[in-house]
Amino acid sequence: MSEKAELHFNGNVYELPIVTGTENEKAIDISKLRAQSGLITLDYGFKNTGSTSSAITFLDGEKGILRYRGYSIEELAENSNFLETSYLIIYGELPTKQEFDQFVKDITMHTMVHEEVKNILDGFPSKAHPMGVLSSLIGALTAFYPNALDPNRSADEVNISIIRILAKMPTIAAWTFKNEIGHPVNYPDNSLDYCSNFLKMMFSVPSDKYEPDPVISNALNKLLILHADHEQNCSTSTVRVVGSSHASLYSSVSAGISALWGPLHGGANQAVIEMLEAIKNDGGDTKKWMAKAKDKDDPFRLMGFGHRVYKNFDPRAKIIKKAADDVLAKLGVNDPILEIAKGLEEVALNDEYFIERKLYPNVDFYSGIIYRALGIPTQMFTVMFAMGRLPGWIAQWKEMRENNEPIGRPRQVYVGENHRAFVDIKNR
Numbered sequence: 001m002s003e004k005a006e007l008h009f010n011g012n013v014y015e016l017p018i019v020t021g022t023e024n025e026k027a028i029d030i031s032k033l034r035a036q037s038g039l040i041t042l043d044y045g046f047k048n049t050g051s052t053s054s055a056i057t058f059l060d061g062e063k064g065i066l067r068y069r070g071y072s073i074e075e076l077a078e079n080s081n082f083l084e085t086s087y088l089i090i091y092g093e094l095p096t097k098q099e100f101d102q103f104v105k106d107i108t109m110h111t112m113v114h115e116e117v118k119n120i121l122d123g124f125p126s127k128a129h130p131m132g133v134l135s136s137l138i139g140a141l142t143a144f145y146p147n148a149l150d151p152n153r154s155a156d157e158v159n160i161s162i163i164r165i166l167a168k169m170p171t172i173a174a175w176t177f178k179n180e181i182g183h184p185v186n187y188p189d190n191s192l193d194y195c196s197n198f199l200k201m202m203f204s205v206p207s208d209k210y211e212p213d214p215v216i217s218n219a220l221n222k223l224l225i226l227h228a229d230h231e232q233n234c235s236t237s238t239v240r241v242v243g244s245s246h247a248s249l250y251s252s253v254s255a256g257i258s259a260l261w262g263p264l265h266g267g268a269n270q271a272v273i274e275m276l277e278a279i280k281n282d283g284g285d286t287k288k289w290m291a292k293a294k295d296k297d298d299p300f301r302l303m304g305f306g307h308r309v310y311k312n313f314d315p316r317a318k319i320i321k322k323a324a325d326d327v328l329a330k331l332g333v334n335d336p337i338l339e340i341a342k343g344l345e346e347v348a349l350n351d352e353y354f355i356e357r358k359l360y361p362n363v364d365f366y367s368g369i370i371y372r373a374l375g376i377p378t379q380m381f382t383v384m385f386a387m388g389r390l391p392g393w394i395a396q397w398k399e400m401r402e403n404n405e406p407i408g409r410p411r412q413v414y415v416g417e418n419h420r421a422f423v424d425i426k427n428r
Helices: 035-039 073-079 082-091 097-108 115-122 130-144 156-179 194-203 214-226 234-243 249-261 268-281 286-295 313-330 335-352 351-357 365-374 378-402
Strands: 004-010 013-020 026-028 057-060 066-068
Touching: 004 035, 013 035, 013 286, 066 073, 066 313, 073 214, 073 313, 082 097, 082 156, 082 194, 082 214, 082 335, 097 156, 115 130, 115 156, 115 378, 130 249, 156 194, 156 249, 156 378, 194 214, 194 351, 214 286, 214 313, 214 365, 214 378, 234 249, 249 378, 268 335, 268 365, 268 378, 286 335, 313 365, 335 351, 335 365, 365 378
Parallel strands: none
Antiparallel strands: 004 013, 013 026, 057 066
């Protein structure tokens, strides 16, 4: 017998089916509640509302579990690379060697961006935030590939859009960086792997033959894997809602980038560096600032420690900590900001106050350290996040469309004025 919940209202009883996921998560299906009773549910921020059923990512914040398509994030970060993980997330299974080789070949063939995109880029001032530039240029791809607007495209036609956006995102992201610093853009070097090619487009200048360091490329690979998807977060939900109107993949991802841009979502690692800079400007006394973090009456909040979803530990942080250590050792960076970061990390990992409250360094803390060490400006941090999250956005958009999900249309409880008679302006 299937499980049901009961809602008692005004002397009536409404039965609501219980939906059970493969990891035994349970949800009350209220999709027919309004039709049956005239009632809607109210859930600010959708904190307790499931908007869809998805087979892409499983997250258990209490146990510190993150899996893509059933594979643990630990195994993927150790044994996979970003493009292989992207294939898994988007298409549902790990590729065979033949499938992966073809996938890489297809992406390599589409890394170039139409020259007229540079005209759009040139229209942005160097002071423009890179996320605004990235969102605009990704959205503009629809103009260059108008067939992407057709909601009845074949699976092959949808797939070419997926390949294009995966291939062109590093090129466009690197161009946003070059725009910010006022340098000429670099074109892709398709002899390199995905991450090394991106690093070369970012950091190569005409007077310098830049060669990507394998340690750096490996760290970037891991960072992108760790950020590839994270269930129904703000930007992912945005991609799905925009896509539910049958907007193109490019438009939907552009909207996701804009959602990620917000400081409450994608700006956490930038906030880490800004906090570290504030501590440095105050003299660099980490003990003083950790004491402030313990003081409940002090407005200071420790950025990059603990997580709103992971209640015990962030599984991604354990993985990226080693990559951060490897990067710092390889580069030999002498940066007081990073020394302060290491001091905060040491205290948080050994002080009972932080241990009891699960205020461990999270993935944003370590990713901020890595990007700082690489010389990436803080405004570019969210662009790096967007590059990693791209396969998740693609997969969620693809899943939503393949499931023929209805257009997103939340309800509301109206709390404004009741009906009023119009008063002519002369009498107001």
